[in-house]
Amino acid sequence: MQGAYGFPRDRRLLRPAEFQRIFKGADWRVSSATFTLLVVANELGHPRLGVALSKRQVRLAVERNRIRRQLRESFRQHQQMLGGVDIVVLGRAGIAGISTQELRAAIDRSWEELEKRCKKS
DSSP states (O other): OOGGGOOOGGGBOOSHHHHHHHHHOOSEEEEOSSEEEEEEEOSSSSOEEEEEOOTTTOOSHHHHHHHHHHHHHHHHHHGGGTOSEEEEEEEOTTGGGSOHHHHHHHHHHHHHHHHHHHHHO
């Protein structure tokens, strides 16, 4: 059982149309040196996550998978405070070069910034 901190299928952005909706009309952006979060409010009452890492930013599949794992794990732990939003994480140049600890710290800071923005609106 996954409980409140799981990452079930309904917490994921899966279809290209879901990603396109966010790319076309992001309500908020939260940026760091290594990635950008694009955020759109949803009517579901819970957050959903999508990750878009290109081979141009992260050449090796093992690195892309490491980054995705860290993003999903951090999202899993912070989803309770995010509310009803759809989030796409876009990798930026240099994301592959940072350590797992630095990546995790940057992700956690971004969730906290997003939480503040969600509470304001």
